[in-house]
Amino acid sequence: MSQTARISVLRQGSGGPGMPSASAPIGETFAVARAPNRTTADSRPGEGDHGQPAPGGPLPADEQPEVTVASEHAGGPGGSDTGHRNRRPAVFIIGFIVLAALVLGGSYYWYANLDLVSTDDAYVDGRVVTIAPQISGLVVSLDVTDNQYVHRGDPLIHIDPRSYMSERNRAQGALDSAKAQAAGERLATEISRKNFPALFQQAQAQLLTAQANLTKAQADYDRQSTLPKAATAQQEVDAALAALRQSKAQVMQAEAQVQLSSSVEQHIGESDAQVEQLNGQVEQAQAQLDQAELNLSWTVVTAPQDGWITRRNVEMGNYVTPGQQIFSIVSPDVWITANFKENQLDGLRPGQSVKIDVDAYPRLDLRGHVDSVQMGSGSKFTAFPPENATGNFVKIVQRVPVKIVIDSGLDPKRPLPLGISVVPMVSVR
Known part of the structure; x- marks a missing residue:
């Protein structure tokens, strides 16, 4: 019984003598037909004890293996195309699946982003708030650092307050003086409200007295002038005439005094105007005091709202001026x-x-x-x-x-x- 061995040979080029030509497809299978094993006792030299060829010994000529070439691509000239046709359906299926996945994915992305x-x-x-001082001065204290979170009202820097305290004290003194002057003028006005009507009445009384004296002097002069010269002396006539003239002068003076005293409301209004003027000075002094106190309060720069300190542009010891940007919140x-x-x-x-x-x-x-x-x-x-x-x-x-x-x-x-x-x-x- 013969035994056949299949041997795969990988070609790299044209074969040597006795080999198939290079045009044969790579990966061909060679069938080797072996002669039946000889187990008889008439073993030839070189065989083993059981009739097998000795290791390394040559085979006899009549037992040389028959080598035949059987290609894996059997089937004649069209064997290679048949293998390709077997792979084409799988390629088509994979390509169709990939194309369908791309279409479905693109459709889903388009639909998901449609709205x-x-x-x-x-x-x-x-919102960014720029922090700038309202007054000028030397920074004596820096209370925050970069990127610090602050709350509304927290102090940021302190400016030297001594000069502003001096201005506040001076404004306070000016206010006290203005208030005292206004109080004195108000008292004078209250007095004038009583004095001016009394002076007017007094002038009227003096006019009446002067008029009465003029009437008496006129009567005395008429009587003296009508008497015979033997019944009176010239001296008496002259005295009566002088008294008459004096009485007339007193009447004119009394009338003038009445006219001066008659403007009672105007005098009272003048006093009231002086009071108002002094009250205005008081208000002006009060405004100066308020401004001084406000400047003093501005020596402490505080945060206007909650936020983070950014763009810090000030250091302790710097001299700052109004409007200078020192922080941003x-x-x-x-x-x-x-x-x-x-x-x-x-x-x-x-x-x-x-x-x-x-x-x-x-x-x-x-x-x-x-x-x-x-x-x-x-x-x-x-x-x-x-x-x-x-x-x-x-x-x-x-x-x-x-x-x-x-x-x-x-x-x-x-x-x-x-x-x-x-x-x-x-x-x-």
Whole structure:
């Protein structure tokens, strides 16, 4: 019984003598036919005890193996095409599955983003309060440091208060003096309200007295002038005439005094005006005192609201002046300013929900809503807005700022610095 061994031979080029040509396909299988084992006792030299060839011994000529070539691609000239045809259905199925997955994925992405409007031109915005001293002076105490959180009313710096205390004391003295003068004038006015009517009545009484004396003097003179010269002396006549003239003068003086005293209301009004003038001086002195006390209070610069200290520009020992920027306070109240393109505004409405992705904190899930749309594009409020009515015109898509209020998701341990980039996605339906 013959035994056949199959041997695979890998070609690398054209074979040597006795080998099949290089045109044969790689990986051919050779069938080796062995002669039956000889187990008889007439073993030839070189065989083992059981008739097997001795190791390393040559085979006899009549037992040389018959080598035949059997190609794996049997079937004639078309054997290679048959293998390719067997692999084509699998390639088609895999390609169809990949194409279907791409179509389904693209459709889902399109449908999921159909109602979303987004922009990467967005950033965190908020209120920044500039802190500047109201008075000038030397900084004697610095009570805060960079990026410190402060509350409303917390002291920030102290300015040397000694000169302002001196001004306050001087204003206080001027106020006390003005108040004393005003009080004295008010007393004088009360007295004049009684004196001026009494003086008027006194002048009227003196006029009546002068008129009575004039009547008596006139009667004495008439009597003396009508008497015969033998019945009176010239001296008596002259005396009566002098008394008459004196009485007339007294009447004129009394009338003048009555006229002077008759303006009682005017005199009282004058006194009241002086009182008002002194009251004005009191108020002026009070204002100077208030200003001095206000300047003294401004020697302690306090925080106007809660927030973080930023851009500190002062050190202890610096001389500061009014209006000099020494701090900025960033308020905790922040929002998102998103600059949407003008062709994205059609679906935007106040109140629409917004999902906000923060580049700095990828795991932060912020939610908010559209608050308002600015009534003007960003270019309209620049220092030099474009003049489209002059020269050539090139249409540029404008961007309009939209304010988005954050409703939830803020982490107190991760404050949002102003100006960092975010990506809002607005659900327009």
